[in-house]
Amino acid sequence: MSALAVQFLNGLASASALFLVACGLSIIFGVSRIVNFAHGSFYMLGAYLAWTFTRGLGWVGYGPLGFWGGILAAALIVGLIGVLIELVLLRRIYQAPELFQLLATFGVVLVVQDVTMAIWGAQDLLGPRAPGLRGAIDVMGQRFPQYDALLILIGPVVLGLLWLLFNRTRWGTLVRAATADREMVAALGVDQRKLFTSVFFLGTFLAALGGGLQLPREPVQLHMDMAIIADAFVVVVVGGMGSVGGAYLAALLIAQLQAFMLLVPDFEIAGLTISIAKMTLIPSFLVMAVVLIARPYGLLGKAPSHARTQASVEPVVRVTPPLLAKFGFATVAALILLPLIADEYGLMVATEILIFVLMAASLHFMMGPGGMASFGHAAYFGLGAYGAALAAKHFDAPMEAGLVAGPVLATLGGILFGWFCVRLSGVYLAMLTLAFAQIVWSIAFQWVAVTGGDNGVLGVWPSIGKTGFFYLSLALAVVGVLLLRRAIYSPFGYALRGARDSALRADAIGIDVKRVQWTAFAIAASFAGLAGALFAYFKGSVFPTYAAIPKSVDALMMVLLGGVQTISGPLVGAAVYMGLHEQLVRATELWRLVLGIAIIALVLAFPQGIAGFAAKRWAKEDGA
Amino acid sequence: MTLKRRELLAGTAAAGVLLGSPTVLRAQNAPIRIGEINSYSTQAAFLGPYRNGWNLALEEANAAGGIDSRRLETLFRDDAGKPEDAVRHAGELVAAEKVDLLAGGFLSNIGLAVAGYAKQNKKLYVASEPLTDAIVWSQGNRYTFRLRPSTYMQAAMLVEEAAKLPITRWATISPNYEYGQSAVKWFKELLVKKKPGVQFVAEQFPALGRIDAGATAQAIAAANPEGIFNVTFAADLANLVRQGNTRGLFERRAVVSMLTGEPEYLDPLADEAPEGWIVTGYPWDQVNTPNHVKFREAYRRRFNDYPRLGSVVGYDTVNAIVTMLRQSRTTDTEKMVDAMEGLKFQSAFGDVEFRKIDHQATLGAFVGKTKLVNGKGTMVDWRYADGKDYLPSDAEVAAMRPKDA
Amino acid sequence: MSVLSVRGLHKSFGGVEAVAGVDFDVAAGEMLALIGPNGAGKTTCFNMLMGQLRPDAGTVSLDGADITGLPPRAIWRRGVGRTFQITATFASMTVAENVQTALMSYRGDLGRFFARAATLHADDAVALLDQVGMADQRDRACGVLAYGDLKRVELAVALANAPRLLLMDEPTAGMAPKERVALMELTGRLARARNIAVLFTEHDMDVVFGQADRVIVLNRGKLIAQGTPAEVRAHKAVRDVYLGGGTMSGGH
Structure with a gap:
């Protein structure tokens, strides 16, 4: 009994910690609609700066004023860094297509990682414990840390303060109005720019505060940003984007679930031992999937006002200009001749880029014409890779069969997950794809008997040589891209684009919007699966990382960098992104810093993506 | 002693030149290139000291005249923690940079990925750090060798100590991935074999890097074990130690813990390092064998820092490679592999052999107890556990290793 | 025979009856205007005809076949075209x-x-x-x-x-007065030439009385009048609804 009570308190303490990070993210998204990937970076910076102020400088010592003052000062400074980033970077790209800001914040993540390492070094830093709160209190005969008890209180206190801020001040009223309807606030003559900047300050301040408050609990280290960001997104989405109360509720739900699942004893079903306590990777994303399916806008979220969120006008998709078509033919011709001039490594890089071109094209198919952004496209890439590898491993399938098995498995995944995803739209859809991808990843990671867990499936080598494999990849990539392109220009592609432009009109001319989107989802999944299967043979092994978030992010970056609304965009994006990455990793140890800066520069220079920019130059007279 | 060995080997090399061995003459001026792949950007805390150790040994080798007057050089690549990137680097290093052999690896899956590449492309791969048993056993192959004592070996070292304790109720806490799972599996299997009465009353598998330490500590306490086998490390460990200390989890309980005595993990805990835990590790300041003193002083002089375990691993990886090259006198892969099999070399910890049967090195680890001294964690009552004593029987090893390896 | 027949159509939202028992017919080639003040239930009515909303009670028949509660795309397949108050086209x-x-x-x-x-x-x-x-x-x-x-x-x-039937929700909203008449003249010509039944809602009384063959008037969810433009214009209840008559134009 007392164990359960204390476990409940543990859940409450974790909920507070989670809430503090997530609420800032939620507020920023609510107002600016920016999916702020860098939120975890601000959390990490808050922790590092707080460490510096409370221990690193050495002169503040352990006094309560030094400790709490240090955490607060760190949060304020990080808030100002947030303002700087908003002013210099984000403000210039608010008008860019949806999710494009994600690209910019991803650049910030990379820069912050290297800068943090340069300033604070690589070793974990243990912060001081809170003065006067090193001990434990007695809860029904069990010891419970005093600091955790304080955290339990801090969560609701911050929640209450935010409630007062939003409901008792003019600024708060404006923020709430902007969350509900951005254009209306603009129409009221409020200076939106100042509002956005101040909201970004508050959001980053809260992230950093959350980081600083972790000092007495965990060491400060370089993985904090990535460890927290996925969890924070889950909490925000489960709670309802823009809803601070919802964020607390969601944090509570997830933290309690994670605390109590540890107590569930193993049991057996049909001879299989099920260990709930061991499935620590799955619950938060499972909760997110269930909540999004049952309540598409989160526990306390509201549907965005529709007419307004659909306001962005996508450019007309035109027939490929003859010059571009010629350029395309020339590229393919050059690639066919590549083995004559390139060395073995050149061919390898080309092969890898071709595989990613196929993956980016498949993501673009659902994201561009389909209007369905995916944060979890790696799921299908991973399923394709595992389909091929498992067929080879467990059934001794030859490569030809593996290249079929991969896409088949990915398509099945796309059909299953897509059915749920197309019921949502916008960022919510994207988040549900992320949830499913994380579930695929955890299965790959935890079902050791079949997938080999994180050690992966090894020895999946092609039955042909490196040049042969290059031609195979080239052929499949070219055919895949042409098929996808053909589908975009086909009646089905028009139906898909119609469903994106106006679901209302599409429905009124007999288009079954959900079914069209579902089909597109499955098609995208199958081509991603083909890319994944190729990748498996190319690398000779398959690991859970193929289905992990960084792969999804890579795909997203390629599409956004190239330009969502240009059919050649993902091709250019994949080549530029992969090429940059490959060159930089070899050239410098600070490749993340340089890549981050390069991404930010590209974002500022080409808010429509690289190919989007070129297309606009091309067809200026069109007015479209 | 190291120096003597070097002089001796340099002498042998010089003799080779004099004898005019054709292999030596042909390749006289071209440096020998080692392609080194590691997770530098994602595991920076461990790989910084590793690389220092590596460079130290490399500089020593080159100062001693290289191999048959060929210099050694290293091309470092960062895999960012992704096996697929590691394979790309392997391809680049072999195909474009024409390296003579591959080395490195910290994460187990990356070690396995590169090992797979090595097998497919018939290149020598000296895996330095990855702990997974699979790399030499179930996935072992002719071209892959591993230096560091494996998960099995470290678990076996701790089982020896755990079996001496007068307790029978055990719980385990371990990060939920292959290393953690294997460690727990071996610990349970070997301990039960050694002491049939033991019971395992609770298992916790927190996600790597994301432990919910309070809840995990609570769940372990609820099962009221007499002993705890811990496999968590780094941030998870610090988290667990803080929560466990405050909650009294470790009071009146024996704790047996993998790797916790390594300075990489013990030092960040500062004055909160646990006391009385039985650990594997590296008491760098107390090991005073000639080899180690020489290494430690050279390291200090060169980097103005004390060595971590990673430094030893980096240093000895190069040592092993250098010794092998001095024996093979060629960079022909098959001949290098032959030389690696059964290779005996002087490590910072003493004599080490790369076993012919499974390509595992017999490098050992130090087993002892943690203690706070002057506000810092250190190891006491330690002894060097030689790796060769903590490996399964040859028959068992042969059964685990693929026939074609 | 009428193309569209509506009988006893009901819809309430949270206890408020938006449409409270509406019956009417539209014949082939006929232009029928549905008018009424804001909140009279016109859009609710339209959305039920087109399948965006499911009626609580009542039937909608097209050429004698029951289409009540079918989804929009199924209704469209049976020959119903529609335009929206805020235009919905494919911008790309x-x-x-x-x-x-x-x-x-x-x-x-x-x-x-x-x-x-x-x-x-x-x-x-x-x-x-x-x-x-x-x-x-x-x-x-x-x-x-x-x-x-x-x-x-x-x-x-x-x-x-x-289509056999065209449903137009405020087809001229947001247009200049001259354009409005032109659009509905065009619609009328096409309807007669192709024998299409047209049901439209409209605020502009010049358009209503100039272009409709027949007018039905909705107020608080109920039909209060129907007939030719002249009859409806003269109807007392209609004049009361539109605030004392005379100014039955413009206004939205």
Whole structure:
């Protein structure tokens, strides 16, 4: 009994910690609609700066004023860094297509990682414990840390303060109005720019505060940003984007679930031992999937006002200009001749880029014409890779069969997950794809008997040589891209684009919007699966990382960098992104810093993506 | 002693030149290139000291005249923690940079990925750090060798100590991935074999890097074990130690813990390092064998820092490679592999052999107890556990290793 | 026989009856205007006819067949075209492509993955655009058109499935007065030529009384009057609803 009570308190303490990070993210998204990937970076910076102020400088010592003052000062400074980033970077790209800001914040993540390492070094830093709160209190005969008890209180206190801020001040009223309807606030003559900047300050301040408050609990280290960001997104989405109360509720739900699942004893079903306590990777994303399916806008979220969120006008998709078509033919011709001039490594890089071109094209198919952004496209890439590898491993399938098995498995995944995803739209859809991808990843990671867990499936080598494999990849990539392109220009592609432009009109001319989107989802999944299967043979092994978030992010970056609304965009994006990455990793140890800066520069220079920019130059007279 | 060995080997090399061995003459001026792949950007805390150790040994080798007057050089690549990137680097290093052999690896899956590449492309791969048993056993192959004592070996070292304790109720806490799972599996299997009465009353598998330490500590306490086998490390460990200390989890309980005595993990805990835990590790300041003193002083002089375990691993990886090259006198892969099999070399910890049967090195680890001294964690009552004593029987090893390896 | 028959249509939201038992018919070739003050239930009524909303009670029949509660795309398949109060077109397509897409849907082409859509039914699309006077703008992007032109494109799209019935929700909202009459004259001509039944809601009384063959008046969810424009104009209850009469124009 007392164990359960204390476990409940543990859940409450974790909920507070989670809430503090997530609420800032939620507020920023609510107002600016920016999916702020860098939120975890601000959390990490808050922790590092707080460490510096409370221990690193050495002169503040352990006094309560030094400790709490240090955490607060760190949060304020990080808030100002947030303002700087908003002013210099984000403000210039608010008008860019949806999710494009994600690209910019991803650049910030990379820069912050290297800068943090340069300033604070690589070793974990243990912060001081809170003065006067090193001990434990007695809860029904069990010891419970005093600091955790304080955290339990801090969560609701911050929640209450935010409630007062939003409901008792003019600024708060404006923020709430902007969350509900951005254009209306603009129409009221409020200076939106100042509002956005101040909201970004508050959001980053809260992230950093959350980081600083972790000092007495965990060491400060370089993985904090990535460890927290996925969890924070889950909490925000489960709670309802823009809803601070919802964020607390969601944090509570997830933290309690994670605390109590540890107590569930193993049991057996049909001879299989099920260990709930061991499935620590799955619950938060499972909760997110269930909540999004049952309540598409989160526990306390509201549907965005529709007419307004659909306001962005996508450019007309035109027939490929003859010059571009010629350029395309020339590229393919050059690639066919590549083995004559390139060395073995050149061919390898080309092969890898071709595989990613196929993956980016498949993501673009659902994201561009389909209007369905995916944060979890790696799921299908991973399923394709595992389909091929498992067929080879467990059934001794030859490569030809593996290249079929991969896409088949990915398509099945796309059909299953897509059915749920197309019921949502916008960022919510994207988040549900992320949830499913994380579930695929955890299965790959935890079902050791079949997938080999994180050690992966090894020895999946092609039955042909490196040049042969290059031609195979080239052929499949070219055919895949042409098929996808053909589908975009086909009646089905028009139906898909119609469903994106106006679901209302599409429905009124007999288009079954959900079914069209579902089909597109499955098609995208199958081509991603083909890319994944190729990748498996190319690398000779398959690991859970193929289905992990960084792969999804890579795909997203390629599409956004190239330009969502240009059919050649993902091709250019994949080549530029992969090429940059490959060159930089070899050239410098600070490749993340340089890549981050390069991404930010590209974002500022080409808010429509690289190919989007070129297309606009091309067809200026069109007015479209 | 190291120096003597070097002089001796340099002498042998010089003799080779004099004898005019054709292999030596042909390749006289071209440096020998080692392609080194590691997770530098994602595991920076461990790989910084590793690389220092590596460079130290490399500089020593080159100062001693290289191999048959060929210099050694290293091309470092960062895999960012992704096996697929590691394979790309392997391809680049072999195909474009024409390296003579591959080395490195910290994460187990990356070690396995590169090992797979090595097998497919018939290149020598000296895996330095990855702990997974699979790399030499179930996935072992002719071209892959591993230096560091494996998960099995470290678990076996701790089982020896755990079996001496007068307790029978055990719980385990371990990060939920292959290393953690294997460690727990071996610990349970070997301990039960050694002491049939033991019971395992609770298992916790927190996600790597994301432990919910309070809840995990609570769940372990609820099962009221007499002993705890811990496999968590780094941030998870610090988290667990803080929560466990405050909650009294470790009071009146024996704790047996993998790797916790390594300075990489013990030092960040500062004055909160646990006391009385039985650990594997590296008491760098107390090991005073000639080899180690020489290494430690050279390291200090060169980097103005004390060595971590990673430094030893980096240093000895190069040592092993250098010794092998001095024996093979060629960079022909098959001949290098032959030389690696059964290779005996002087490590910072003493004599080490790369076993012919499974390509595992017999490098050992130090087993002892943690203690706070002057506000810092250190190891006491330690002894060097030689790796060769903590490996399964040859028959068992042969059964685990693929026939074609 | 009437094309559209509505009987006893009911819909309430949270206890408030938005549409409270409405009956009416529209005959082929007839222009029927549905008018009433704001909040009278016109849009609710429309959305039930088109399948966006499910009625609580009552039936909607098309050519004698019950279509109550069918989804919009099923109703469209049975020959009902529709235009929206705020125009809904595909902004990323040209004017012609908008109509082509509707034609492709009507002719069952949308499941085709390999045909070239750009040339499919292009001539038929231009023919339809010609009828609404938009043929010369066929290659412009829909996203950049003037609002009145968009309305006409929508009309052409609505005609693509050779409808028996056309539902137009405030077809002239947001247009200049002169354009309004022109659009509805055009609609009337097409309706008579193609024998299409047209039901439209409208605020502009000049349009209503100038273009409708018949008018029905909705207030607080109930029909309070129906008849020819002249009859309705003279109807007392209607005059009361529109605040003391005389000024039955403009106003939304």
